[in-house]
Amino acid sequence: MTETKLKIGNLKNIVMIINPLDTCRFRETSENKFPTGYIHHKEFGLDYLYIGNLCLGIILLALSAILFAQDPSGLPGGVPGDDRFVIHAGISRSFPPWTDGIVAYEFDSTIVERTRDICIQAFYKWEEGTPLRFPPRTTEENYLLIVDSGNSPSFSAVGMRGGRQRIYIAQPANLRNIMHELGHAIGLHHEHQRSDRDQYVVIHEENIGSIYGGNITFVISTINYTPYDFLSIMHYPRNALTSTGKNTIVPREEYMEYLDLMGRSNEISELDKLAVTKIYSGIPALISPADQAGQQPHSGVFLEWSTFPDAIAYHVQISKSKAFDALFLNESIAAISPEPPLAMGTQIYTTSSLEKGETYYWRVRMITPAESKPWSDPFGFQVAHYLLRPNYPNPFNPGTTIEFVLSRKSDVTVKILNLLGEEVETLLSGNLEPGLHTVQWNASGHAAGIYLYWLRAGDIVEARKMILMK
Ligand SMILES: [Zn+2]
Numbered sequence: 001m002t003e004t005k006l007k008i009g010n011l012k013n014i015v016m017i018i019n020p021l022d023t024c025r026f027r028e029t030s031e032n033k034f035p036t037g038y039i040h041h042k043e044f045g046l047d048y049l050y051i052g053n054l055c056l057g058i059i060l061l062a063l064s065a066i067l068f069a070q071d072p073s074g075l076p077g078g079v080p081g082d083d084r085f086v087i088h089a090g091i092s093r094s095f096p097p098w099t100d101g102i103v104a105y106e107f108d109s110t111i112v113e114r115t116r117d118i119c120i121q122a123f124y125k126w127e128e129g130t131p132l133r134f135p136p137r138t139t140e141e142n143y144l145l146i147v148d149s150g151n152s153p154s155f156s157a158v159g160m161r162g163g164r165q166r167i168y169i170a171q172p173a174n175l176r177n178i179m180h181e182l183g184h185a186i187g188l189h190h191e192h193q194r195s196d197r198d199q200y201v202v203i204h205e206e207n208i209g210s211i212y213g214g215n216i217t218f219v220i221s222t223i224n225y226t227p228y229d230f231l232s233i234m235h236y237p238r239n240a241l242t243s244t245g246k247n248t249i250v251p252r253e254e255y256m257e258y259l260d261l262m263g264r265s266n267e268i269s270e271l272d273k274l275a276v277t278k279i280y281s282g283i284p285a286l287i288s289p290a291d292q293a294g295q296q297p298h299s300g301v302f303l304e305w306s307t308f309p310d311a312i313a314y315h316v317q318i319s320k321s322k323a324f325d326a327l328f329l330n331e332s333i334a335a336i337s338p339e340p341p342l343a344m345g346t347q348i349y350t351t352s353s354l355e356k357g358e359t360y361y362w363r364v365r366m367i368t369p370a371e372s373k374p375w376s377d378p379f380g381f382q383v384a385h386y387l388l389r390p391n392y393p394n395p396f397n398p399g400t401t402i403e404f405v406l407s408r409k410s411d412v413t414v415k416i417l418n419l420l421g422e423e424v425e426t427l428l429s430g431n432l433e434p435g436l437h438t439v440q441w442n443a444s445g446h447a448a449g450i451y452l453y454w455l456r457a458g459d460i461v462e463a464r465k466m467i468l469m470k
Helices: 024-028 054-067 113-127 175-185 253-258 270-280
Strands: 004-007 048-051 068-071 088-091 104-107 143-148 154-157 164-169 188-190 201-203 249-251 286-288 293-296 302-306 313-319 327-334 346-350 359-367 379-383 399-406 410-417 423-432 435-442 449-457 460-468
Touching: 104 113, 113 143, 113 175, 154 175, 164 175, 175 188, 188 270, 249 253, 286 359, 302 359, 327 359, 399 410, 399 449, 410 435, 423 435
Parallel strands: 104 143, 143 164, 293 379
Antiparallel strands: 004 048, 068 154, 088 188, 154 164, 201 249, 286 302, 302 346, 313 327, 313 359, 359 379, 399 435, 410 423, 410 449, 449 460
């Protein structure tokens, strides 16, 4: 096998074509072991790859950024005293949580006494306040084998892969690093890669110069159990993987207070623990409508929550009371299995009509063959008074904007009528997706006066007045 040396310019363009869920190649390697034999970085930051097979190497590297968390040395604090650091909180959809929260472990013979002691501290940190337990392995079929990474970065697969699963610890070991890698093993991705990260941070790719850049740049399709957490043990610091000395991850302006806090925590954050507790207690994450969402359509609301591999059904309740004493909906809904290769997904249920202007609360619990799991915390949402929102501006000349909200895919017609109910103009007619829609009316050419904008969506008809001033 000839060894190829190549300089990586912009790896992003290559790796984006890889299906992030194609895990076969990893499954074929022994014991989920990352094939470090193919990739060496003599000196971190040089960005050279030495690989035996170019294509295989690139695929492995691309996948590694998504399926594995390979934290370059110094990143979750590979060097004692180095305050560059990392942690995560969106959970992997591709692999299930560890059965009953039991993560059995074994130490490889490469692990020295000092590292063992730090690992045991890290287990304790994750056990504290969560349902996770890290017992030394006896007969468990699925377990972590903790291995010294040699000259390579620390890394861990994300989630339970089944069988013996290696987790590599860079030397000299430190507690932050190991808590972070364990976070990966129990299912957490990097916080700064979760699906909603662009609302919270800006990634400066121009400053990233590393074969591990995918650990920052990729956005991963995660299920987010808790709000974005700059303090997560799964968040990288602002200058992670920088090649220019400038920041690579910067909070959006309204979150700038976290600039120097992210990626530096010495503890597993409260939100990290809350996310893990929900996941390992079988408590669904409520996704939509979000808590305190307004303007929900009265014709019916889409409820979306996260699913678990062992669910047979979900119990869904909606009430006008936060105590759920009078129920508007109280239903058991058969669980839908996610499409492979996903192990975890989301499920949707559409309600019947709700009262306009009312506030409702909803919650979900999982039913397994053995028991009912705990309820999720309730989320509240408010039902819009109308499908049609007030037009703006109003009065207007000559143009105005009309907005409406659909709860489901509907045949929609929007017309302008005069006060006699005669059609002036049809603005829109078609089959539309759920969500907020916007349509403009330009009234130049029409006389000043009062007009109606009229909407039919399925069997619902609404109209509002507006004033054209000239
Ligand atoms: Zn990591």
